[in-house]
Amino acid sequence: MPLPSTVLSAILLCGSAIVLSACNNGQPLPIASGGSFTEAKISSRTLERPQPKLSLEEQLDWAVGKSFAKQAWVSAPASTTARDGLGPIFNANSCVACHKANGQGLLPDHGPGLILRIAPVGLHHKNYGEQLQDHATLSSKAEGQIAWREVSLSSPVNDEPLNLAYRQYFISEPRYGNTSDMAVSARLAPALIGLGLLDGIPDETVIALSDPDDRDQNGISGRVAMHWDEQRQRMRPGRFGWKASQPSLLQQIALAFSQDIGIRSPIYPDANCPGNAINCDKELSQDHNAEPEISAKLLAAVTAYIGNLAVPGIQNNPDLQAGYQVFINIGCANCHIPATEILISPFSMQPLTGDTTFRKETIYPFSDLLLHDMGSALADSADTDNTPASEWRTAPLWGLGLRSRQEDNTRLLHDGRADSVHTAILWHGGEAKVSRKNYLQLNEQAQTTLLNFLKAL
Template sequence: MKELLVVVPMTLALAVLAAACTESGSEDGNESLVSDSFQLGPLGGQATVYDSTSRAFSREVEKLSIEESRSFNRGRALFRDVWVIAPASTNTRDGLGPVFNARACEACHVEDGRGRPPEAGQPFTTMLVRLSIPGEGSHGEPLPVPNYGGQLQNFSVPGVPAEGSPSVEYLVQAGSFDDGEAYELLQPQYSFDNLAFGALPADLLFSPRVAPSMIGLGLLEAIPEQAIRDLADPEDQDGDGISGRINEVWDFEAEALKLGRFGWKANQPNLRQQTAGAFLGDIGITSSIFTNENCAEAQAECTAAASGSEDGQPELIDIILDDVTFYSATLAVPAQRNESDPEVIAGKALFFEANCNTCHVAQFETGDNPFSDRLAGQTIHPFTDLLLHDMGPELADNRPDFLASGREWRTPPLWGLGLIETVNSHSRLLHDGRARNISEAILWHGGEGQSSRDAYKAMSSSERQQLIKFLESL
């Protein structure tokens, strides 16, 4: 059976405008960062590496302790390991599924980098689809779809039906810059085939997501919560048209609502829960945080399938969860490149003139760090405020997630932006990969990003190239 849903374009996930302000967001800080000296400093502080090769996203923070380095290397192996069907002799790596989207973390985050959408009509491999119905759960979370759950699982172990097969086609949307130069954007249309448990509901809410890159995550967790809250302006009291909002999400271990900072809609409070959630949702692996198999009530074969759990322990034992989380936290940030190039410097000035800095904040000071002292007390330049922003109807997925509305997305970091093609052999951007390059990503901006998009469209061709060169230097 097949259902076709034509969606109004979805999120700004890799919003590609942005950045600069000091920790306090002062005007003087903005001016100093855009001066001719152009001294941003190492993007990740002492967690910066000078590598612009295809391995640039896979380097550990330098000078970790011996035990920290061992944990990093164990986590890297586990991140890349393929999980197998239970029961198996590798009893710490079995329990795949019974339904799943990938067999390993590396399958979606190739070389610790970005996923991409499939070619039209091809299977989803580094991209997945979140599902829900209107309403919210007891903590404000999205409600799962009856018979299918919260994420469409397009693979399964033998004897268990896969839930369905998502696919994407594109409509070409033509436009032009103010100087008359033409461009084309790709507007995705999604459909769902081979639905194993009946038709999807008429009020279905869904959101395709590509896997983001993994660099600098521990630094983002180390940004003090108050520094993020201080940037929020939900009522736009300063009148600049930007209304950054906090997402408050459920922390399963603390059993309390906490500030969200990870995920496309900032729906995870910390890396440990983000990691455990990905193991369950993407690979079908239970943990001490998420103890139940990823089987909807109607999926009898899924429920009856063998588990990798032993003696009441989850499939993902805590020591493995800790190592993979530590690995994710201590992947270093590649240094900026070509920062003294006059074209890059000119592009940075244009970046500020277009007021891109109001969402992608350039500078923070990290506080104490739960992972390593090497990440604490650092001046970093992530180009994000970790807040939710309304990006307009064209990028809306219309699927709320805790306090995030169907038009809001978390500002993604821009560090590493210019190395995605080197690492992952593609340049697809935004939450669903619809943008084929940085220019298209900017052109999809609406809502709070529209004025900056309009400024970009009004630039001359040479100015647009300069802006892109600055972004590619990050």
């Protein structure tokens, strides 16, 4: 159900996400983007710190989850039984292998952190499953390797003559036959900050913000991606992943253990073995009926660790508030909605159930968590995750400053194709076309003010 026009007008005027119809009435943007989860001191270790409100006992539990997220898993059988069961095919041997220091992944020529999703097209796609596994244990063989070619766009991007290029990824050294007819899409591992807060956004909030038929005729038609929640046994709005394909943080982490590391859990108890693969390997068949390699308790600990990471505070630079108003005025806040109200437990991160330990928080993720058509230039090579190729979840912007701090190593958008915030904006099309056009019509000073604001997040 779309928001009433009066509420939508309030969003456009003041840039505030509406849960209880409150508007910031021109108030300046607070710098505590993560509410009580905010870490004001910015350093190379900011993304590895716990949110400040954890008790001593909770910090001990948090540390247990941290150890299982950071330590490398090994193939079974091993003397380290608590961390064996890796693979036999996988992308990484730990969470932080792809999310170094809890940040985003690297491009494949610099390290791990980018995977290839495989669309359900092509003769051999069923041999590979949903995701290319480019590593394997000694007893097995990788499904292939990630390769790419540089592509320069020969036609205007989003109807404008912009000089942009990207990497067109494909599978090299394929294990199961010719893959030339298979469509793949690169996915860059996102930073892990703020995920527990996104988990605390009520389903009703996400649903209320949707307007799939653009009934208000503002050119924005965000829609909810509904997915099955294994724990709650019902359909819920997806909010995690580039395609909003997972409804809870616990399920997102369980999926990563399954598809990225090859670790079975109570949520995904089956071995990571594509249905029509030529050889599922002895290692897979031997542990098919065994207990999951990560228990429900340890999976919850890893989830609590990631969900209770601190969020870097907004840096109060001279262009912050002026840039915030430019951001709103050119329409970016239509999808990258700045604020939302959540109900959250300081540690368990579960929605409100009447427990008095839950509290309200206002956070500033700059996202509506909805799927939007971003135009043909940014589209996948094919539909994936039961989502049209051109649709993407609105990426949260908190921590953008840290992600774009190193000019020679900035990698933005779903496949890291943008090497600057400016370039990332240029790739926006579809529902964001008007906002991008407004950005290009800004004078140099206003553009700089906006970019400085974004780099402060």
